[in-house]
Amino acid sequence: MDFDAFFIRRIAFFCSLTGLILLMISSNFFQEKLINLNEINENQLNEIVLIQGIVSDKKINFSGHLLFLINQEKNKMQVIAFNPSKELLELIQNEKKIKFTAKINEYNNEMQLILIKLKEK
């Protein structure tokens, strides 16, 4: 049986759109996925991830940026928040559990997170 190009085109277009919609639903496309610190590697540089953990070693460096460690069981990673607002400085406290989105970065050959937005305070 031979198929005409226009028919194939329409079917293919319909299947493409349906597939994309199904994929968005099945892969929770619009929902950010929580990442464990031990899953982060150099190949994910610049990726935006959602992290949950406990704050420790909070400090402000000489440039006024906020630095702290985020801890998940045995893993920890440094997080930096550039020019933090007063509200952010109050919300991030040692021993507090927080959830935030961050960009994966590398600084002095160490993996680091750049805080983008605090999700759960």
Place this chain on the structure above:
Amino acid sequence: LIELIFWISLGILIGSITGIVPGIHSNNLIALIFLFSFFPALNISILILSAALMHSFADVIPSILFGAPEEATVFSVLAGHKFFLKGKGFQAIHLTLIGSMLAGITCFLIAPIFFLFLNKIEKILPELIPWILISVILLMIFEKNNLNFIKWNSLIIGLSGLLGIISLKMNTDFALLAGISGLFGASNAVYSLLNKPVIKKQKIEFSKINLIECIKWSSLSSVFACFTALLPGLTAGQTSLIAGKINKMSKKNYLVFVGGINTATQLMSLIVLFAIGKARTGTALGIQSLIELNLIELIQLFLIALIVLGIAFILSEFLAVKAINLMNKINYSEINLGVILLLFFFSSFFAGLNGIILFFTATAIGVLCNSLGVKKSTLMGFLLIPTILIYLGI
């Protein structure tokens, strides 16, 4: 010496199998570490390197003959398919094998220069890469001053790009496998089943080659491989696309180039690992987890690579002849059906339910691309758009 021969031979055997079977990426060879973890680390490193190099030679065989590519061989399918339709599939394979071998050899000359400039390139290029990739996309869309051309190219880039973004979000390496298999492999097979093109019997004839041209293009592929080996997210397929847009190459030369880039990337990733301690390929990642690569070991691995390059070339040629003889006995429609089933199996096995949906969607987009008469390279939006977003930090 016997021990060395054993590990090289085993690596070549494993690389031949993973290369010939469609759908297995060379990065999966890292699993060898776990299988052979009780042997000395340097021996396993030799095994991984030999397997990866052999894989980079043998994987063009299913790509060109069965249209079943992996990311690094996408462009050998696109360029090689035209040869295949004329019954010259073997010539296309032979050209890519020449490219692989010569690029591997030229790596020995380029590697010291790359080592010297590596730090500077690493600092400058990440800033430029997204803009280079955006230029490539714009070039693909506006290549012809024709409204229909622009419209259909934009549609295919948009759909494949969206698919790429979704598969990135799926957070599994196997999403890439399912996407590439559908876009470039299964879609060709489905379209062929629907249209039944006339395929000439495959002849085993060597292509007339111009050695100077081959050396020129394989050397260029080694240079481009430096970027692929250094920059995360930049793949051999993308680099081939960029090179194809920058340089005007004949189809023969392009096959030499595409063959070379895959092999050279494996070797250049060792230089990157040695110089800055970063693993950008599965091979480098495997070796990094086994040994702290020093200069002596790097030289040893490069010398072993030289042996493997020669054997891999001869063995791949032999495998290609066997595959073509087998292929000539089977009906082309049956081959296409077999390719679809095999790629479907791998996608579903490794990537689960989402992999199946991704595979079908990618196949549909690939078929749409075929039916619109849009160049298949446009489907590279699947990799280009997510990479641009990553580099721009969006």
